[in-house]
Amino acid sequence: MEASAVILAFNNIYITIFALFCFKLLIKVSLALLTHFYIVRGNRKEAARIAEEIYGIAQGSWADRSPLHDAAFHGRLLSLKTLIAQGFNVNLLTIDRISPLHEACLGGHVACAKELLENGAFVNIVTVDGVTPLSNACSSGSVACVSILLDYSANLELETQIVYPLHEAVKRGHRECAEILIAHGADINKELQNVGTPLHVACTYQRTDCVRKLLELGSNVNCGKCRDTPLHVAARKSSEEIARILIDYGANVKGKNMDGKYPVELATPRSPMEQVLLCAEGPATLAQLCRLCIRKSLGSSCLQIIPRLPLPERLQQFLLFR
Helix, strand or coil: CHHHHHHHHHHHHHHHHHHHHHHHHHHHHHHHHHHHHHHHHCCHHHHHHHHHHHHCCCCCCCCCCCHHHHHHHHCCHHHHHHHHHCCCCCCCCCCCCCCHHHHHHHCCCHHHHHHHHHCCCCCCCCCCCCCCHHHHHHHHCCHHHHHHHHHCCCCCCCCCCCCCHHHHHHHHCCHHHHHHHHHCCCCCCCCECCCECHHHHHHHCCCHHHHHHHHHCCCCCCCCECCECHHHHHHHHCCHHHHHHHHHCCCCCCCCCCCCCCHHHHCCCCCHHHHHHHHHCCCCCHHHHHHHHHHHHHHHHHHHHHHHCCCCHHHHHHHCCC
16 A cells, blocks of 8 residues: 555656646747747847747856857757847857857858858957867868858968967868868968977878878978978878878988987888888989979979970879879
């Protein structure tokens, strides 16, 4: 008898909890419908007030995270449009100065990013960690997000930013993002303190495709971090393929780093990496010297000039390392 009473009591508790859940859900749905009604009638002020009741956040206040941030991060375009229509500020920041646009770009959600930009989102907002929406787009590898941010005049090199888009793109191995940035004027040889040049970063993270593309687009093969060249990095990382590419583009095998060491001294003794560097210490072939001399004369625009030269296609391909 007592066991039945206990079971009945538990059943009543579960029924009560379920009823409260349904009641709360009904209120939320009713408020959402009412908000939509006010939006349709053009009364956005009242819609915003009801939105505060639904989401529990005051308009224009600083919040750790708002519904707009969540919608942007998860790529929920319809929810994003609804929240903007309800009066949510597209430039609402978290305590760390993260905007909804940051979140949309980090997730690679180009439709959400476009919606935010069209409604006045600041394209060059910087977080406390020095990150811009463009840096986040490069981190996610979203070519579409990078393109639309550049269309809205995203700055490639803000003084207040710490994380630079081009360095972030090559670090993650997003070659296409790097190409777009360079085409829009990003400094291909920009050396950051404690980070180095984009080529140095690509070698550090062993992004072979990015290394090849940066060199093809005119990156200085001997410019790395202070006196530590990309070839020093390749030797330290035992990246034979990258070392061969760097040597083909004229990397100095006799250059010393801050510790006074040659690249070969950083390679593992009697390793394939050491053999590659030792072979490169000999005299270069006449063909390689001619290619490097021609490319140096043409400068960073050699990629555009060489195909227009009155040369046989085979010779053009040779000059382009193809």
